Amino acid sequence: MYKLKYYQLSLLKTDWKSGISVFLVALPLCLGIALASGAPLFAGLLSGIIAGIVVTLLSGSEISVSGPAAGLTVIVATAIKDLGSYQGFLVAVILAGFLQIALGYLKAGRFSAYFPESVIKGMLVAIGMVIILKQIPHALGDDQDYEGEFEFEQSSDNQNTITELIRSVIDFNDGAVLIAITCLALLIVWDFASKKNITFFKLFPSSLAAVLMGVGINELYKLYAPTLYLGNSPIHMVSIPIFKNLNDFSKALVFPDFSFLTNPQIYSIAITLAVVASLESLLSLEAGDSIDPQKRISSSDKELIAQGVGNTLAGFLGGLPVTSVVVRTSANVYSGAKTRMSSLVHGFLLLASVFLIPSLMNKIPLSALAAILLMVGYKLAKPSIFFKVYKEGYDQYIPFAVTVLVIIFKDLLFGIFIGTFVGLLFVVFTNFRSVISVVRDGNNVLIKFNKDISFLNKPRIKNILMDLKEGDDVFIDGSRANFIDHDIYTMLYDFKRSSKARGIELTFKKVNRKIQGDINQYEADVETLH
Structure with a gap:
């Protein structure tokens, strides 16, 4: 009523x-x-x-x-x-x-x-x-x-x-x-x-x-x-x-x-x-x-x-x-x-x-x-x-x-889909930037995973690791990442094996996968890995 x-x-x-x-x-x-x-x-x-x-x-x-x-x-x-x-x-x-x-x-x-x-x-x-x-x-x-x-x-x-x-x-x-x-x-x-x-x-x-x-x-x-x-x-x-x-x-x-x-x-x-x-x-x-x-x-x-x-x-x-x-x-x-x-x-x-x-x-x-x-x-x-x-x-x-x-130059539905696709690209880009944070204080470097890490984050992590210098003391914190992709895990393990030769001290916190386990205890068969 x-x-x-x-x-x-x-x-x-x-x-x-x-x-x-x-x-x-x-x-x-x-x-x-x-x-x-x-x-x-x-x-x-x-x-x-x-x-x-x-x-x-x-x-x-x-x-x-x-x-x-x-x-x-x-x-x-x-x-x-x-x-x-x-x-x-x-x-x-x-x-x-x-x-x-x-x-x-x-x-x-x-x-x-x-x-x-x-x-x-x-x-x-x-x-x-x-x-x-x-x-x-x-x-x-x-x-x-x-x-x-x-x-x-x-x-x-x-x-x-x-x-x-x-x-x-x-x-x-x-x-x-x-x-x-x-x-x-x-x-x-x-x-x-x-x-x-x-x-x-x-x-x-x-x-x-x-x-x-x-x-x-x-x-x-x-x-x-x-x-x-x-x-x-x-x-x-x-x-x-x-x-x-x-x-x-x-x-x-x-x-x-x-x-x-x-x-x-x-x-x-x-x-x-x-x-x-x-x-x-x-x-x-x-x-x-x-x-x-x-x-x-x-x-x-x-x-x-x-x-x-x-x-x-x-x-x-x-x-x-x-x-x-x-x-x-x-x-x-x-x-x-x-x-x-x-x-x-x-x-x-x-x-x-x-x-x-x-x-x-x-x-x-x-x-x-x-x-x-x-x-x-x-x-x-x-x-x-x-x-x-x-x-x-x-x-x-x-x-x-x-x-x-x-x-304007095509039609409504095509414009919506292209606009949404471009919007998604910005979401993905912004998400990539926010997944990993890097803080440097002199030779002390903190690399923090703020959320789950997938293979799509591989290029950024690769660039971060390449930019590290001799004498750096690096702490990688994965405590907020419930999932770390196999490609990322492998890359970090490779870096761990080569870090001392480059003069870089490396510490991991809760960087692990269900199968391989904690990266600090993991020892892979080098021939199988590569």
Whole structure:
């Protein structure tokens, strides 16, 4: 009862506004991703509705928002082409959903905790920068590429992010530019006024104001400046399929063809979808937790189950596979969402846009929505974030910077894995440095093993022993090392045998292995040893 009241208060206070903002961000993405995947446009909207309502209710997070994901478009498009049937592909989506549910019950969500914080920060900043780079063309009226395309290499037109930017700057649309600039200026002013606690600006959602402004300007074009009017070309506008009656709607629904269960390709596609969708969801969950003002910790296992249920339902009803999505989640947080009610509002608004007001939705210029996404991108990639991470040290900044660059110039998952690998290299390097400590006081030298020693520490120990000088009195303390690798033990034994000839006094404390025993008592067969 308390929980229900909490959600009601949050919905009435803030979540209805943030739900509208997320809806306006999600709407073009659902359509664009469906277009890029080679699926029916309605499939993208259907997945957005399922994710917004069903996944939200089951989610392990209060602020995560799910929907069809740009990161799956290449996999989906290739699968549909290889199978030669969208109905067959839906069977793979259902199987992927079952696999995700199983992963959730097997507690596989714990693996999300292994991604370093520097990499998660880099992912958020990179996505912010990609949003900006990808939305500038839409703000300039270059709408040839679908909304939601985040890879550097653009499969739709064989351009890339940089060449697309150049093309859009050279050949921009005056009407779209004016709408984008006006809406962006409105959003900046609105944000400033809201921070000054001016009541109206705090109560009314800025994204809705920007969209209304964009629609208004475009309608004025129609009356007074027809050459600037964007509605003459659907490419510049939101384009929701319009159902005139129930018959049209029934024709739009696509159901799975279970005869494809005999096709071995179905199972490899399902596994690929399950793994990639789960990774994207877990990464988005970690990212959402990192920017959540209340610093809540989401249940990754519960999230996997929620995503699995969503994908199973999407497959049965003809939708695209869904994941938790960083762009929608970020828009949700930065628009002031407090609970899952915001995502639920966005789901019901997607439902209403399809069945109640599609004609009105189709009056929204993409340049107006680009202004909203540009603001989201800026908030994710503020310059202050770079300075903050830089001050945390090179072991944080370098994995962060690598993640940012690889995501921008390649794609999300590749950037995450490369950034994590670089982060692990720093962990290994730091660990190597801290395993062994050396203190010299004149000719007295203390070599201390602070933890277990493996063969990976061999180069450092070798250099330390080589640097010892004639007349040194060396004390090697292995009392903190529960395990000493055979290679290290052998090296120390060799050094022990040759130390007197070099004029070095050597003392060992608790340097031992289970088989060979204490190095002070160990006498190896020299021929066998070498």
